[in-house]
Amino acid sequence: MAGAALGQSPTSNSPSPSLTAGEVIRRIKEHVGVPWFPKTVDNLLTGSPETPVLGIATTMMATLDVIERCVAQGRNMVVTHETPFYLHQDGTDDIKEDKTLLYKLNYCKQHDVALFHFHDHWHMRKPDGIAQGMMERLGWQKNVDDPKDPKTFTFDGLTLAKFARQMQERLGARTMRVLGDPALPVHHVQTSWGYAGREGGIPLFSKPGVDVFICGETREWELVEYCQDSIRAGNKKAMIVVGHVLSEQGGMILCRDWLKEFIPEVPVEFVAAAEPFWNPAESLGPPSPPKA
Numbered sequence: 304m305a306g307a308a309l310g311q312s313p314t315s316n317s318p319s320p321s322l323t324a325g326e327v328i329r330r331i332k333e334h335v336g337v338p339w340f341p342k343t344v345d346n347l348l349t350g351s352p353e354t355p356v357l358g359i360a361t362t363m364m365a366t367l368d369v370i371e372r373c374v375a376q377g378r379n380m381v382v383t384h385e386t387p388f389y390l391h392q393d394g395t396d397d398i399k400e401d402k403t404l405l406y407k408l409n410y411c412k413q414h415d416v417a418l419f420h421f422h423d424h425w426h427m428r429k430p431d432g433i434a435q436g437m438m439e440r441l442g443w444q445k446n447v448d449d450p451k452d453p454k455t456f457t458f459d460g461l462t463l464a465k466f467a468r469q470m471q472e473r474l475g476a477r478t479m480r481v482l483g484d485p486a487l488p489v490h491h492v493q494t495s496w497g498y499a500g501r502e503g504g505i506p507l508f509s510k511p512g513v514d515v516f517i518c519g520e521t522r523e524w525e526l527v528e529y530c531q532d533s534i535r536a537g538n539k540k541a542m543i544v545v546g547h548v549l550s551e552q553g554g555m556i557l558c559r560d561w562l563k564e565f566i567p568e569v570p571v572e573f574v575a576a577a578e579p580f581w582n583p584a585e586s587l588g589p590p591s592p593p594k595a
Contacts (some may be wrong), residue, residue: 322568324417325352330565337427343382350417356380361559363552364576380417384555387418411530433554440553460488463541474549478580483541487515496550501525515545519550548576
């Protein structure tokens with residue numbers, strides 16, 4: 304699946320006479336600042352290198368909703384941080400006849416959509432593109448311990464309840480979850496945006512001096528259980544689970560701004576992926592498409 308083109312259909316829009324999906328990817332490789340790995344998920348998944356690019360959208364996750372909104376805005380190249388095909392490595396052999404997958408593939412083919420999975424090298428960039436973007440999204444530039452590796456932060460001791468509420472408001476989160484004493488003073492924060500597994504998460508949560516560990520998502524019966532037991536055992540710590548989409552969305556806002564620096568021919572915009580869950584206590588129902 305990875306790197307395989309789906310073909311193209313005529314479009315009524317007028318593309319840039321020279322800009323193609325392949326040229327956009329070439330410039331990304333040239334500017335990202337790290338060597339391109341021979342084995343990577345960062346590949347063109349639909350369209351072809353020759354697909355004319357009318358406009359570019361960056362997004363955290365190219366859901367069908369996101370792709371439809373990109374097409375409506377005339378952005379037929381989508382740079383997505385996470386896979387559009389339900390598996391990190393983008394393989395689809397096990398669901399190749401699935402109607403949802405086929406609908407999404409056919410929609411991309413009908414509208415000349417070039418989907419580019421951009422995960423590994425955006426994380427390997429110096430500094431990590433996702434970490435820098437989330438720092439900026441949250442307004443934590445003055446709190447960062449090392450701007451070259453923006454994953455740990457120092458605060459002035461506001462309570463966990465206030466700290467979490469500020470995060471929730473700045474990210475527009477509806478289903479963010481918190482473990483720990485609401486009155487815990489927050490001084491030192493360790494982040495691990497996106498997925499945090501048990502093996503990597505326990506050392507980060509347990510690091511001496513860390514008050515709050517923040518991740519996008521994890522397994523409740525592994526890392527969450529450990530953090531819960533650690534707090535119960537008397538460790539004055541906390542855990543915040545933001546949700547995968549919102550925990551990396553800021554990085555793709557930064558990606559938009561970065562792409563604009565070397566792709567002047569077409570519009571480059573950020574299209575937000577919706578937080579997938581909604582809180583029944585709000586009685587509001589599923590959320591409307593988000594804004595940046």
